Amino acid sequence: MTIGFDIVVVGAGPAGSLAALTAARAGVTVALIERGPYPGSKNVYGGVLYARILDSVIPDWPERAPIQRWVTRRSTMVLTEHGSVAMDVRGDAWSQEPHNGVTAFRSEFDSWLADEAVDAGATLIPSTTAIGLLYDGGTVVGVRTDRPEGDIGARVVIACDGVNSLLAREAGLYDGFDASNFTLGVKEVIGFDKAEIDKRFGVRGREGVDIETLGGTSGVSGGGFVYTNLESVAVGVVLSLAGLRAAALRPEEILRRFKTHPSIAPLVEGGELLEYSAHLIPEGGLDAMPELVTDGMMVTGDAAGMCLAAGVFLEGVNFAMATGIAAGETAAEAISAGDVSRTGLGGYRRRLDGSFVLPDHRRFQRIPRLLLSERVQERYSRFVVDTATELFTVRNTAPKVGLWRIMGAARRRYGVRWRDVIRDGFTLIRGFK
Amino acid sequence: MIVRHISFEDRMDTVVFDLSPTPHITVDGDACQGCTTKVCVSVCPAGLFVPMNDGGVLFNYEQCFECGACYLVCDGLGAITWHYPTGGFGVAFRRG
Ligand SMILES: Cc1cc2nc3c(=O)[nH]c(=O)nc-3n(C[C@H](O)[C@H](O)[C@H](O)COP(=O)(O)OP(=O)(O)OC[C@H]3O[C@@H](n4cnc5c(N)ncnc54)[C@H](O)[C@@H]3O)c2cc1C
Ligand code: SF4
Ligand code: SF4
Numbered sequence: 185m186t187i188g189f190d191i192v193v194v195g196a197g198p199a200g201s202l203a204a205l206t207a208a209r210a211g212v213t214v215a216l217i218e219r220g221p222y223p224g225s226k227n228v229y230g231g232v233l234y235a236r237i238l239d240s241v242i243p244d245w246p247e248r249a250p251i252q253r254w255v256t257r258r259s260t261m262v263l264t265e266h267g268s269v270a271m272d273v274r275g276d277a278w279s280q281e282p283h284n285g286v287t288a289f290r291s292e293f294d295s296w297l298a299d300e301a302v303d304a305g306a307t308l309i310p311s312t313t314a315i316g317l318l319y320d321g322g323t324v325v326g327v328r329t330d331r332p333e334g335d336i337g338a339r340v341v342i343a344c345d346g347v348n349s350l351l352a353r354e355a356g357l358y359d360g361f362d363a364s365n366f367t368l369g370v371k372e373v374i375g376f377d378k379a380e381i382d383k384r385f386g387v388r389g390r391e392g393v394d395i396e397t398l399g400g401t402s403g404v405s406g407g408g409f410v411y412t413n414l415e416s417v418a419v420g421v422v423l424s425l426a427g428l429r430a431a432a433l434r435p436e437e438i439l440r441r442f443k444t445h446p447s448i449a450p451l452v453e454g455g456e457l458l459e460y461s462a463h464l465i466p467e468g469g470l471d472a473m474p475e476l477v478t479d480g481m482m483v484t485g486d487a488a489g490m491c492l493a494a495g496v497f498l499e500g501v502n503f504a505m506a507t508g509i510a511a512g513e514t515a516a517e518a519i520s521a522g523d524v525s526r527t528g529l530g531g532y533r534r535r536l537d538g539s540f541v542l543p544d545h546r547r548f549q550r551i552p553r554l555l556l557s558e559r560v561q562e563r564y565s566r567f568v569v570d571t572a573t574e575l576f577t578v579r580n581t582a583p584k585v586g587l588w589r590i591m592g593a594a595r596r597r598y599g600v601r602w603r604d605v606i607r608d609g610f611t612l613i614r615g616f617k
Numbered sequence: 618m619i620v621r622h623i624s625f626e627d628r629m630d631t632v633v634f635d636l637s638p639t640p641h642i643t644v645d646g647d648a649c650q651g652c653t654t655k656v657c658v659s660v661c662p663a664g665l666f667v668p669m670n671d672g673g674v675l676f677n678y679e680q681c682f683e684c685g686a687c688y689l690v691c692d693g694l695g696a697i698t699w700h701y702p703t704g705g706f707g708v709a710f711r712r713g
Contacts, residue, residue, distance in 0.1 A: 219701055219702075219704045219705075220705070220707075220709065221635070221705050221709055222709075224710070224713055225708070225709040225710055225713075226683060226707075226708065226709075226710065227710065227713050228682075228710060228713045229713065289712045289713055290710070290712070290713030291710055291711055291712055291713045294713075310704075310705070311704040311705030312704040312705075313701050313702070313703060313704040315700075329704070330703050330704050331704070347685065348685040350700075350701070362689065363689040363690050366685075366686075366689060368660070368662065368684065368686050370662050373712045416712075425660070425686060425689055425690055428659075428660055428690075429654075429656040429659075429660055429690045431659075432656075432659045433659060434659055434664070435660070435662045436625070436628065436662065457623055457627075457628065457631055458631060458711075458712065459631045459632060459710065459711060459712045459713075460628045460629065460631050460632055461632065461682065461710055461712075461713060462662035462663070462682045462684050462686075463682065463684050464684050464685050464686060464689075
């Protein structure tokens with residue numbers, strides 16, 4: 185073994201950089217390995233992140249993080265082929281402290297966060313891929329990298345290696361890893377003048393907009409998003425892998441159609457394509473999570489399926505950051521206590537239980553599957569859009585029809601059954617109550 | 618570049634890659650011969666799987682997003698051997 189650290193963190197995404205930062209501040213030696221040439225170079229997300237979790241570790245993040253816009257308007261839409269129903273929330277207070285969502289580029293944000301970890305004392309080793317775990321008996325004692333003589337010993341390995349999580353799988357922490365728990369996100373960043381974006385989205389200054397849609401994805405279960413950066417708009421679709429494989433439609437074709445939807449086209453048409461990208465999302469939630477700890481090792485962020493993707497929510501960065509902090513604290517504590525066995529690392533799960541991470545996942549356990557189901561994606565969405573459209577259509581020769589009759593007709597048209605509505609309604613209420 | 622009529626090549630040209638000399642993903646042609654669905658062809662967001670007349674698929678690792686969709690949907694047992702590229706190589710998103 186050539187070199188050794190107290191802790192090796194694999195992956196300089198939001199989970200890894202915060203694990204490294206937290207552990208380094210606690211006084212242990214930390215290596216932060218990243219396979220990309222710079223942190224963020226391999227990472228793609230939609231575009232809105234929630235950074236309040238940073239208040240405790242980098243209190244002046246609002247001044248220092250590379251932020252594009254502060255989200256002050258959030259719209260959640262149900263899309264069918266020709267129509268949509270939206271809930272539009274303008275949170276004017278979100279433009280001031282303590283803020284809410286922000287838009288940022290991952291190449292910039294992840295690089296910044298890794299620099300913070302380096303300032304805290306961690307050693308960043310970029311352009312280096314961890315290709316396997318080192319074991320002593322059953323205990324993980326480091327990682328093998330693809331550098332010559334690239335073994336790095338460690339008392340604790342923190343796997344922050346993202347959605348494909350080759351390390352967590354090598355350690356046997358997953359007992360099933362299949363397409364049903366993942367969606368594929370494809371995204372375009374389209375350049376516009378700032379004034380044009382401000383005009384199209386009805387914002388000014390650094391105000392930004394977050395639009396999420398349920399459906400609009402050519403019959404493949406999923407949804408879409410539109411987010412404003414300062415001088416670009418991010419537009420993408422998130423597609424269930426199972427649905428995508430069955431549909432035999434190309435992902436960029438589904439995105440192209442999404443962009444021509446009458447409710448979306450005026451926001452994104454024209455401009456210059458600056459970057460096309462794609463990445464997987466772990467959407468399985470609580471049911472698909474691996475074991476979080478084994479002897480000498482912990483798993484965080486997307487590597488542990490921590491992304492909360494409950495249809496109207498797509499929050500992964502904040503969950504990754506919170507799990508990173510919890511893992512960094514736990515690792516440093518276990519090292520000073522001299523017990524890095526799975527019992528010694530048990531504080532990790534306790535911290536996640538005591539924060540928002542696992543409680544939020546428990547609350548929304550059933551929501552992802554429900555929102556990607558055929559009932560919600562095909563039937564309820566048409567039912568809702570037709571009902572709303574009919575309600576607001578003025579046919580002044582015939583008198584207005586009552587809401588109950590409108591709903592009844594739409595319900596029959598799409599085969600929506602009350603007993604499903606009631607059952608699914610309960611599932612939703614249990615999640616959101 | 619006007620977005621409306623962008624070709625797939627122009628779309629992929631917006632992405633920066635640092636080509637690794639060795640492929641990080643290999644596809645076993647024999648397994649593909651017997652595969653009737655060829656789902657990789659439509660799923661891969663970079664369009665790297667091309668169906669051939671002889672019933673196989675041609676795979677080129679050069680403009681890969683390293684996303685993982687192909688091995689998750691693949692219908693051939695062990696047809697795809699999937700790794701990350703050597704450190705520093707492969708896709709480098711400028712925005713993400
Ligand atoms: C299309 C899309 C839209 C999304 N939208 C949002 C959104 O709007 N808001 C939000 O909060 N979340 C969103 N997410 C989810 C969010 O991107 C993830 O949950 C988040 O990035 C997880 O962070 P992480 O640190 O766990 O993993 P990652 O960000 O994936 O970081 C993992 C890091 O590990 C490195 N790595 C992997 N393997 C190795 C190895 N073997 N050796 C060395 N390095 C390695 C990678 O290069 C990478 O830097 C979205 C995701 C997608 C795909
Ligand atoms: S990893 Fe993604 S981009 Fe690369 S070949 Fe597989 S599906 Fe295509
Ligand atoms: S799905 Fe798998 S087995 Fe079938 S053609 Fe594609 S790579 Fe080959």
